Amino acid sequence: MARNGSYVSEAVIRRMPKYYRYLEDLEKTGVERVSSKELSQRMGLTASKIRQDFNCFGGFGQQGYGYNVSDLKKEIMKILGLDRTYNVIIVGAGNIGQALANYTGFEKEGFFIKALFDINPKLIGISIRDIMIYDLDSLEDFLAKNPIDIAVISTPKDKAQEVADRLTRNGIKGIWNFAAIDVAVPRGVIAENVHLSDSLYTLSYRIRESLE
Amino acid sequence: MARNGSYVSEAVIRRMPKYYRYLEDLEKTGVERVSSKELSQRMGLTASKIRQDFNCFGGFGQQGYGYNVSDLKKEIMKILGLDRTYNVIIVGAGNIGQALANYTGFEKEGFFIKALFDINPKLIGISIRDIMIYDLDSLEDFLAKNPIDIAVISTPKDKAQEVADRLTRNGIKGIWNFAAIDVAVPRGVIAENVHLSDSLYTLSYRIRESLE
DNA sequence: TAGATTGTTAATCGATTAACAATC
DNA sequence: TAGATTGTTAATCGATTAACAATC
Numbered sequence A, B: 001m002a003r004n005g006s007y008v009s010e011a012v013i014r015r016m017p018k019y020y021r022y023l024e025d026l027e028k029t030g031v032e033r034v035s036s037k038e039l040s041q042r043m044g045l046t047a048s049k050i051r052q053d054f055n056c057f058g059g060f061g062q063q064g065y066g067y068n069v070s071d072l073k074k075e076i077m078k079i080l081g082l083d084r085t086y087n088v089i090i091v092g093a094g095n096i097g098q099a100l101a102n103y104t105g106f107e108k109e110g111f112f113i114k115a116l117f118d119i120n121p122k123l124i125g126i127s128i129r130d131i132m133i134y135d136l137d138s139l140e141d142f143l144a145k146n147p148i149d150i151a152v153i154s155t156p157k158d159k160a161q162e163v164a165d166r167l168t169r170n171g172i173k174g175i176w177n178f179a180a181i182d183v184a185v186p187r188g189v190i191a192e193n194v195h196l197s198d199s200l201y202t203l204s205y206r207i208r209e210s211l212e
Numbered sequence C, D: 001t002a003g004a005t006t007g008t009t010a011a012t013c014g015a016t017t018a019a020c021a022a023t024c
Helices: A008-027 A038-042 A046-054 A069-079 A095-102 A105-109 A135-144 A157-169 A198-212 B010-028 B034-041 B046-057 B069-079 B095-102 B105-109 B136-145 B156-168 B196-211
Strands: A085-089 A109-120 A130-133 A150-153 A176-179 A190-193 B086-091 B111-118 B132-135 B150-153 B174-177 B190-193
Touching: A008 A038, A008 A046, A008 A069, A008 B196, A038 A046, A046 A176, A069 A095, A085 A095, A085 A135, A085 B046, A095 A109, A105 A109, A105 A130, A105 B196, A109 A135, A130 A135, A135 A176, A150 A157, A150 B196, A176 B069, A176 B196, A190 B196, A198 B010, A198 B190, B010 B034, B010 B046, B010 B069, B069 B196, B086 B136, B086 B174, B105 B111, B111 B136, B132 B136, B136 B156, B150 B156, B156 B174, B174 B196
Parallel strands: A085 A109, A085 A150, A109 A130, A150 A176, A176 A190, B086 B111, B086 B150, B111 B132, B150 B174, B174 B190
Antiparallel strands: none
């Protein structure tokens, strides 16, 4: 997807979802075209950076005109892999697992939650928005019978790596991890670690800093 | 807190919570001392970077010995502002708001949730782990009577900026925002934007990339 | 003391910014 | 055409890495 097979830096990748958000907003408010300068002012980036970022993937603009909002949005959608659907399971039906299962927003972007798994007998058998909570023991069986693209890990910290191992052994290629540990995965598997507490501690760092 | 009043880069700040996590693990498993080299192998960073990072804040190590795990952990705790407590409110008692309220882990680090706020009459008046859900109309009144340090925004996207404005007008200095929008705050107020969907889209980006 | 490992300076690398020719 | 704005190259800046003297 990168312009030639050339390397795209982490920093650029992390900015793509942000572009997507702003372009969606622009499209929703009926804006047809946007220049890198206008976008830079809205987003708090430099126009130069924006043009460089887009040109990692291709020339989406037009000299003298700028970028067509909905075309550019579609391109970024493709870049982010949002032009297809993903089947998702959630391992750990606690607070975060349930919250994610209840949230309907990800479906709009093609992420469909197919099952939850837990070890708690009180949870096994009930369902959230028609998504069944299964016994974790049946994980391997389920994965053998259903094509799943992404697994969310929302277990306690000390179970996360073990779960990740079971997932990758059974063919899962993408892990979205909410446990407070960096899960190790074999080559070819992608793990995105969320680390909510890291985010909170960055906030407390800045609050302390601002009080100095 | 930085070594002299000198600037500490975003990249360094974002790594501090990660150090904190690894040091906590080391301490828990009874490890007394660690060298930058050992830590680098565990964490997947270079030893050089680790030493540079720590030296942004002070000389915590000892030549020929390394770092004392629990001393270093305590120093990073201070750096992150975790040597005090924070009173927290959550605005938006939906999926994420409730999940955060139910989660007890943040209390161990000194973050105490004092109240939730919502506009849904079905939620107002009930409580989660003894934390009451109040009518959003009473937000200003509550803030006038209670010293609150941090507000979580877990409202729908289109209400987030308005809520942020109300919060900052009433003295809130730290905002932990889960809505899919970058909230704008006045100078002197810290906003940490979580953007879960950005994280998910980064994952789908990498999955697509790995399939090429 | 000898060995180990930090703290820190210098070198390198990569990302960001600036500039401008190309072109719509 | 003239004006605007991209795509892209070159310059700058900052972060990372390497190296090593200081020192426990």
